[in-house]
Amino acid sequence: MTEALSDSFALVGRQMRHIRRMPEQLLGITVMPVAFVIVFGYLFGSAMQVPGQGGYKEYIMAGIFAQVMLANITTTAVGVVNDLNNGLVDRFRALPISRSSVLIGRTVADAVLVTWTCAVMALVGFLIGWRAHNGILQTLAGFGLLLLMGFAMSWLGALIGLTLRNVETVSALSGVIMMPLAFLSNAFVPLDGLPGWLRAIAEWNPVSSVVSASRELFGNEQGATGGAFPAQHPIPTALAVLVVLLLVVVPLAGRAYQKAAAQR
Numbered sequence: 001m002t003e004a005l006s007d008s009f010a011l012v013g014r015q016m017r018h019i020r021r022m023p024e025q026l027l028g029i030t031v032m033p034v035a036f037v038i039v040f041g042y043l044f045g046s047a048m049q050v051p052g053q054g055g056y057k058e059y060i061m062a063g064i065f066a067q068v069m070l071a072n073i074t075t076t077a078v079g080v081v082n083d084l085n086n087g088l089v090d091r092f093r094a095l096p097i098s099r100s101s102v103l104i105g106r107t108v109a110d111a112v113l114v115t116w117t118c119a120v121m122a123l124v125g126f127l128i129g130w131r132a133h134n135g136i137l138q139t140l141a142g143f144g145l146l147l148l149m150g151f152a153m154s155w156l157g158a159l160i161g162l163t164l165r166n167v168e169t170v171s172a173l174s175g176v177i178m179m180p181l182a183f184l185s186n187a188f189v190p191l192d193g194l195p196g197w198l199r200a201i202a203e204w205n206p207v208s209s210v211v212s213a214s215r216e217l218f219g220n221e222q223g224a225t226g227g228a229f230p231a232q233h234p235i236p237t238a239l240a241v242l243v244v245l246l247l248v249v250v251p252l253a254g255r256a257y258q259k260a261a262a263q264r
Contacts, residue, residue: 012109029075029117033068034124040064040188041128050190050221057129059221061121062142062214063187066207068117069150070182073157074174076110080161081170084260103257107154114150118143133219142217145238149210152242155249162256181207190223203228206241213238 040060048056083106122130122143132139157174164170182188184198185207191199202208212234215222230237 012105012112029113030120033064033117033121036064036067037061037121037124038128041125041130044188048189050223055221057125058131058218059190059215059223060188061125061130062146062211062218062220063185065118065121065143065146065214066149066185066187066211067178067182068114068121069146069153069210070178070207072110072114072150072153073160073178074171075113076107076154076157077161077164077170077174078157078167079106079110080158081165081167084162084165085167100254103155103158103253107151107158110154111147111151115147118146130220134217138217138219142214145210145213145217145235145242148242149238152245152249155246155253159249159253159256162253162260165260181205185211186223187211192223200228203231206230206238206245209234209238209241 041057044056044060048059050056050059080103083102132142160173161170164173184202185205186202187207191202191208194202209230212222212231214220216234
């Protein structure tokens with residue numbers, strides 16, 4: 001266990017050194033999320049009405065944070081495929097390191113990078129009028145829940161990348177997964193205007209639970225909430241969904257990595 005942790009931290013450091021040597025990589029994970037904050041905050045905010053003092057600018061921030069966490073599916077999946085195709089996995093196999101550390105290093109490094117993205121987005125959100133009202137501890141808990149989602153999405157992306165092993169296919173499938181999860185949820189619009197059957201789907205969407213839980217912890221506007229269990233109890237629902245997802249995906253990704261490494 002100690003060796004696996006040590007190897008994992010070494011591989012996280014390797015990923016971070018790549019960023020230090022090529023800081024322009026940070027632009028790809030920073031510019032677009034910041035653009036979303038500005039566009040949704042000002043352009044859509046002028047047309048959307050959400051009850052409450054904070055209005056749409058406070059309503060939308062948790063949704064944009066969650067969308068960035070979802071993007072970790074693509075980030076990690078593409079990174080894993082590139083590691084498989086450029087011979088890096090073959091080099092790792094020749095080293096006396098824990099096999100689990102390769103995936104842990106990749107997913108933790110991607111979680112660190114998305115933490116940076118969240119920090120920049122929070123600053124821009126603050127500048128355009130977003131505020132967290134429930135104090136530092138609950139605010140940190142809200143970000144912690146979002147980062148847990150990002151970590152779970154990284155493991156899901158690792159599983160997809162190890163299964164498909166093709167960048168184009170991985171990118172296409174990631175988009176198919178991300179689009180309905182992000183937009184068929186309460187991330188960007190309140191659900192009270194949806195037809196009943198569609199609203200029920202959106203309320204049970206796990207992204208809606210994470211977004212509602214984050215808004216509750218931040219003290220931001222929720223909009224109208226439905227009567228479904230996830231809408232009434234978003235924090236325990238979000239935690240349960242993310243923990244269960246990790247319990248399922250992590251061992252599957254580990255087995256997929258062993259199979260992929262053995263075939264090379």
